[in-house]
Amino acid sequence: MEKYEHEYKADQIQVLEGLEAVRKRPGMYIGSVSARGLHHLVYEIVDNSVDEALAGYCKNINVTIEKGNIIKVEDDGRGIPVDIHPKTKISAAETVYTVLHAGGKFGGDSGYKVSGGLHGVGSSVVNALSTWTEVTIQRDGGIFKMSFEKGKTVNPLKRIGDSDKTGTTVRFLADDTIFETLEYDYEILENRLREMAFLTKGLRITITDEREETPKKAEFCYEGGLNSFVEYLNKNKEKLHEKPVYIEKNGEIPIEIAIQYTTSYSENIYSFVNNINTIEGGTHLEGFKRSLTKVFNDYARSHNILKEKDSNLQGEDIREGITAVISVKVKEPQFEGQTKTKLGNSEVTGAVQSVMNEELSAFLEENPSVAKAILEKCISASRAREAARKARELVRRKNVLDSTTLPGKLADCSEKDASLCEVYIVEGDSAGGSAKQGRDRKYQAILPLWGKMLNVEKSRADKIYNNDKLQPVILAIGAGIGNDFDITKIRYGKVIIMADADVDGAHIRTLLLTFFFRYMRPLVENGNVYLAQPPLYKLSRKGMKDVYCYTDEQLNEKLEELGRDGMNIQRYKGLGEMNPEQLWETTMNPETRTLVQVTVDDAIKADEIFTVLMGDEIAPRRKFIEENAKYVKNLDI
Ligand code: 0RA
Numbered sequence: 001m002e003k004y005e006h007e008y009k010a011d012q013i014q015v016l017e018g019l020e021a022v023r024k025r026p027g028m029y030i031g032s033v034s035a036r037g038l039h040h041l042v043y044e045i046v047d048n049s050v051d052e053a054l055a056g057y058c059k060n061i062n063v064t065i066e067k068g069n070i071i072k073v074e075d076d077g078r079g080i081p082v083d084i085h086p087k088t089k090i091s092a093a094e095t096v097y098t099v100l101h102a103g104g105k106f107g108g109d110s111g112y113k114v115s116g117g118l119h120g121v122g123s124s125v126v127n128a129l130s131t132w133t134e135v136t137i138q139r140d141g142g143i144f145k146m147s148f149e150k151g152k153t154v155n156p157l158k159r160i161g162d163s164d165k166t167g168t169t170v171r172f173l174a175d176d177t178i179f180e181t182l183e184y185d186y187e188i189l190e191n192r193l194r195e196m197a198f199l200t201k202g203l204r205i206t207i208t209d210e211r212e213e214t215p216k217k218a219e220f221c222y223e224g225g226l227n228s229f230v231e232y233l234n235k236n237k238e239k240l241h242e243k244p245v246y247i248e249k250n251g252e253i254p255i256e257i258a259i260q261y262t263t264s265y266s267e268n269i270y271s272f273v274n275n276i277n278t279i280e281g282g283t284h285l286e287g288f289k290r291s292l293t294k295v296f297n298d299y300a301r302s303h304n305i306l307k308e309k310d311s312n313l314q315g316e317d318i319r320e321g322i323t324a325v326i327s328v329k330v331k332e333p334q335f336e337g338q339t340k341t342k343l344g345n346s347e348v349t350g351a352v353q354s355v356m357n358e359e360l361s362a363f364l365e366e367n368p369s370v371a372k373a374i375l376e377k378c379i380s381a382s383r384a385r386e387a388a389r390k391a392r393e394l395v396r397r398k399n400v401l402d403s404t405t406l407p408g409k410l411a412d413c414s415e416k417d418a419s420l421c422e423v424y425i426v427e428g429d430s431a432g433g434s435a436k437q438g439r440d441r442k443y444q445a446i447l448p449l450w451g452k453m454l455n456v457e458k459s460r461a462d463k464i465y466n467n468d469k470l471q472p473v474i475l476a477i478g479a480g481i482g483n484d485f486d487i488t489k490i491r492y493g494k495v496i497i498m499a500d501a502d503v504d505g506a507h508i509r510t511l512l513l514t515f516f517f518r519y520m521r522p523l524v525e526n527g528n529v530y531l532a533q534p535p536l537y538k539l540s541r542k543g544m545k546d547v548y549c550y551t552d553e554q555l556n557e558k559l560e561e562l563g564r565d566g567m568n569i570q571r572y573k574g575l576g577e578m579n580p581e582q583l584w585e586t587t588m589n590p591e592t593r594t595l596v597q598v599t600v601d602d603a604i605k606a607d608e609i610f611t612v613l614m615g616d617e618i619a620p621r622r623k624f625i626e627e628n629a630k631y632v633k634n635l636d637i
Pocket of ligand 1: 052078079081
């Protein structure tokens with residue numbers, strides 16, 4: 001008996017040390033303690049329920065944001081096992097919540113754990129990082145309950161009643177001494193849950209936000225799986241064919257793929273491994289691309305669409321206008337790359353390739369009119385690529401002749417270390433003039449733009465190289481565009497868009513952001529793009545230092561604080577109204593300015609925004625602007 005107790009204690013100590021480590025270095029387990037990390041907690045819990053759905057036992061998952069930012073995740077799976085481990089005297093359920101990485105060990109006959117958050121951690125991490133956690137399990141005819149505080153068991157699992165149902169319900173309040181914020185963003189959770197529903201055919205997921213008077217609610221359930229996903233992604237686009245190509249194979253490596261072409265020029269391929277978005281791609285994407293290129297070239301040859309003298313279509317020609325989602329399930333995924341979102345398992349390439357080769361070529365043979373429509377587009381993409389190459393060479397040659405690769409209007413900085421440098425892209429000549437005079441010329445470069453900017457959403461790459469508004473931007477940044485873009489060559493660590501706080505300013509900002517997103521995506525993903533925030537008002541009074549306000553709320557606050565007597569309120573209509581000193585002080589001085597960093601947390605959302613705002617279809621644009629009127633003014637993706 002003594003020995004028994006000793007072992008029990010040793011186990012407990014290990015448990016506490018494990019969860020203490022999570023609390024000491026939360027970033028190691030959930031990436032960060034920012035809003036992003038906070039949302040990860042929800043994904044971790046939902047992932048466990050999705051695993052139960054993938055094992056075939058759970059049909060419904062309900063997620064609720066309760067008042068006070070308490071999260072509740074409820075599923076109708078088998079319920080976490082409640083039996084007591086004879087040695088530790090701790091229930092399986094409690095073990096799952098208190099031992100680091102314990103989740104997988106209780107897999108039993110449920111197969112392998114395929115789902116899982118970015119960092120592959122589980123319930124115990126959420127528990128460790130929560131002020132309190134409460135778990136209710138229904139199974140074996142009973143209702144069982146347990147609760148924790150900061151990862152420590154407060155009430156061990158106890159049977160509290162009878163039930164003929166099964167399922168697991170988790171409620172938790174994230175720890176405000178660990179997270180920067182506890183405020184969940186409904187839209188972020190909604191988007192991720194919709195994505196989870198697309199990825200798990202037939203699973204019903206609901207989300208309810210009870211924080212406000214009238215609760216928000218959404219329900220997602222897609223019998224079409226990735227087919228529905230692709231239709232959703234293309235909802236605002238003009239399609240080349242009505243139904244997506246759908247491929248599904250449940251072999252050793254389960255593979256699901258849906259493809260639909262649109263008339264747009266961009267390539268939208270999303271890939272997932274075990275429901276994790278592999279932003280950096282990897283072997284599954286490689287197999288997909290290789291097969292796509294091969295199958296279309298083979299078809300074009302055998303149907304004499306490509307003649308003997310013609311050279312093969314290149315991968316990028318065949319991917320113009322494509323929307324595709326690839327989802328694979330891999331038992332022991334190896335994730336590589338900067339953000340650990342690149343699949344490394346080499347066996348997956350061939351698996352995807354062989355399924356695709358077979359099914360895609362069969363589809364093309366059965367749907368010759370679709371094949372023809374897609375190939376016509378590929379061929380014109382290939383012509384445009386050829387034209388773009390010539391345009392690019394022209395640009396290069398011109399630069400050599402000019403003996404400078406920098407655009408004439410650029411006022412460069414003297415520092416050569418790119419990481420220390422920033423370039424302000426400024427709308428309008430007068431603002432450009434003030435910015436040039438006001439800047440710190442060691443670190444800050446100014447590139448003035450004026451006139452009408454090209455809408456890249458409606459143009460192909462050849463037009464972009466030739467465009468006299470975009471060329472200076474491309475040359476100043478110095479890293480190329482599109483597939484040639486090389487982030488290691490950027491000449492400035494910060495690319496700052498400085499435009500007026502009015503409708504025209506918003507327009508140019510959106511055009512530039514669309515350009516960066518479509519043609520210099522790594523620049524945006526790497527967090528190098530910023531929006532300058534010029535003030536809207538200046539308050540001045542005799543004997544008082546000028547005060548700048550950046551929002552209407554701030555103006556009211558300051559007027560309240562300082563009083564209105566003798567106060568002069570100037571509203572800036574544009575950057576051009578500020579003299580160089582004012583511009584420096586309010587918008588450019590690193591000590592006092594505010595910059596908004598543009599991030600792509602959600603590439604799907606960003607694609608939708610740019611398609612709708614910059615594309616051809618009028619009705620969705622009107623709807624979007626009406627629904628988002630207050631954001632459009634200050635759009636960041
Ligand atoms: C392992 C085994 C069994 C169920 C689960 C895990 C399970 C875990 C979670 C987490 C959230 N919801 C869940 N639902 C189920 C059951 C094994 C059996 O009954 O034989």
